[in-house]
Amino acid sequence: MDEKTSRRALSTVLRRYPAQDWTQRRDPFEVLVSVVISQNTTVQNERRALQNLRDSVGITPERVAATGVENLERALRPAGLYTAKAKWLKALAQHLLDRYQGDLLRLIRPPLEQARAALMALNGIGPKTADVVLAMVGDYPTMPVDTHIWRIAQRWEIDPGRRYEDITEAWKARIPPEQRREAHLALIRFGRETCTARLPRCLVCPVGPDCPFYEKIRTGQIQARIWRPSATAV
Numbered sequence: 001m002d003e004k005t006s007r008r009a010l011s012t013v014l015r016r017y018p019a020q021d022w023t024q025r026r027d028p029f030e031v032l033v034s035v036v037i038s039q040n041t042t043v044q045n046e047r048r049a050l051q052n053l054r055d056s057v058g059i060t061p062e063r064v065a066a067t068g069v070e071n072l073e074r075a076l077r078p079a080g081l082y083t084a085k086a087k088w089l090k091a092l093a094q095h096l097l098d099r100y101q102g103d104l105l106r107l108i109r110p111p112l113e114q115a116r117a118a119l120m121a122l123n124g125i126g127p128k129t130a131d132v133v134l135a136m137v138g139d140y141p142t143m144p145v146d147t148h149i150w151r152i153a154q155r156w157e158i159d160p161g162r163r164y165e166d167i168t169e170a171w172k173a174r175i176p177p178e179q180r181r182e183a184h185l186a187l188i189r190f191g192r193e194t195c196t197a198r199l200p201r202c203l204v205c206p207v208g209p210d211c212p213f214y215e216k217i218r219t220g221q222i223q224a225r226i227w228r229p230s231a232t233a234v
């Protein structure tokens with residue numbers, strides 16, 4: 001999909017999944033915690049683990065740093081990799097208290113590249129986690145690439161490679177800075193509801209006419225199963 005076509009496809013996705021209300025911001029530390037918990041787990045399990053942590057520990061740097069790893073593990077058990085995540089979160093909380101008075105916003109002070117490097121220097125924070133925190137907490141124009149946005153990039157054939165940095169740069173070239181956070185959330189919803197990993201809904205997808213993946217299915221260049229409406233009784 002060339003750049004012009006992918007911009008048109010993005011506009012279609014943004015119209016289908018319009019901007020959400022940004023005024024309902026969550027606490028910065030809670031955003032960091034939820035993004036770390038969300039790694040390698042489903043949304044449902046992330047929410048269960050976050051609620052457990054809220055109920056049994058409290059989601060502040062002070063509470064997390066003061067809680068034993070075993071108790072954190074117990075709260076995080078519904079999420080995958082919960083033993084590692086418990087250690088990471090405790091260390092992150094202690095780091096924020098020791099160096100930044102518990103204030104995540106101090107850690108991610110501009111410039112952007114410095115803030116990104118400061119986050120990625122910490123255990124449990126890779127490029128995607130850093131980009132989500134920078135976008136959602138710091139209002140930076142990053143373009144986080146999760147599993148859905150990665151898959152859509154492959155299907156739209158917009159990326160020049162398979163490294164995270166290549167794919168985020170490819171998206172950034174197509175999305176103006178002020179629209180990236182909105183585009184990130186819209187593409188995730190599009191990936192969950194329409195361009196799904198299994199049985200994508202190409203037959204009802206508004207991007208279908210422009211999509212190289214669907215074109216290859218239609219012309220028999222690749223074999224892939226897509227969603228089909230079940231036959232209706234007559």
Ligand code: SF4
Pocket residue numbers: 155194195196200201202203205206207208211212213214
């Ligand atoms: S046509 Fe299919 S593969 Fe292409 S964007 Fe739509 S759902 Fe995804």
